[in-house]
Amino acid sequence: MFTGIIESLGEISDMQPRGNDQRITIQTGKLDLGDVKIGDSIATNGVCLTAVELGSGYFVADVSIETIKRSGFAHYRKGQAVNLEKAMMATSRFGGHIVSGHVDGVGEIQSIHDLGQTWEIWVKAPDNLAKYLAEKGSVTVDGVSLTVNDVNGAAFKLTLVPHTLKETIIQHYKTGTKVNLEVDVVARYLERLMMGDKAAESGKSADISMSVLAENGYLR
Structure with a gap:
């Protein structure tokens, strides 16, 4: 279980095919791995991955064909920047909303408007997810807990404050960028x-x- 509050920016440094699956290595940046054990979960761009190997500043995880088909991992490559969040603890502050790390579909950035201090972004969700999107409701985009500020069909608007832009991969988004979406559980x-x-x-x-x-x- 996660909250959608990103703890670190990471990077995929290696991807090795294993049949239809993949084994990936992720450099974890400033993420503290001191309390992480083999078998623990780390949300990677909103996808719950199990750490099968840990090292100094990195972890290794297996990505199944199901995850590859249903998420952005279908087009990720070495060097891909990723949002990272460790599984929440019962004593943690619940700063975002309930995030399971199970991606419902892949959306696409339709437009980005730089308003100076903030960005206004429109995201096109798959049509089958439109019914789950509500104005002032919650949505997870690449693992980030965000508030839906407007809805138009299967498209929804987000307003990003400077801190979110600085601390997540949203700063790298462009029109056409594919993003992992998880609707409110x-x-x-x-x-x-x-x-x-x-x-x-x-x-x-x-x-x-x-x-x-x-x-x-x-x-x-």
């Missing part, structure tokens, strides 16, 4: 819950219409 579970008994039926997916909301007492 509460929205995902709510959708499943609304299916009721139909959730147990094979092949069924959620179809939350206005009539379904009304039938379950969410609308008057």
Whole structure:
């Protein structure tokens, strides 16, 4: 479990194919690995990876074909900058929102507007994620917990303050940059819950219409 508050900028220094999977080495920058053990989780651009080897200023992890297909790892190369966050502790401050490290889809930067101290960015999400995006709701972009400030179809607007730009790879974004997206976990579970008994039926997916909301007492 993570919070979406980035602790360090890292870099992928090695990528070795292992069948359809990959073993990657990540230089961790200022991330303190003193309390990290083999088997611990580190979010890497929002993807929960398990450390299988640790060294001075780096860790090694295996990336499965499933992760490669569903995240930005499909086009990452050596030298790729990454956001890093260690798994949260029960005694940690909860500064962002609940982040599982399970990427829901890959979005694309549509536009970037430099407003001086801040950036305004529009991101195009996959169409199937549009229903999870709500104005003033939370979204995770490359592991960063952010607030959705506007929504237009499957596109959403973010406003980035100087600290976030300085401490994350967002500073390197350009129009067309691919980004990992994780929607608010509460929205995902709510959708499943609304299916009721139909959730147990094979092949069924959620179809939350206005009539379904009304039938379950969410609308008057």
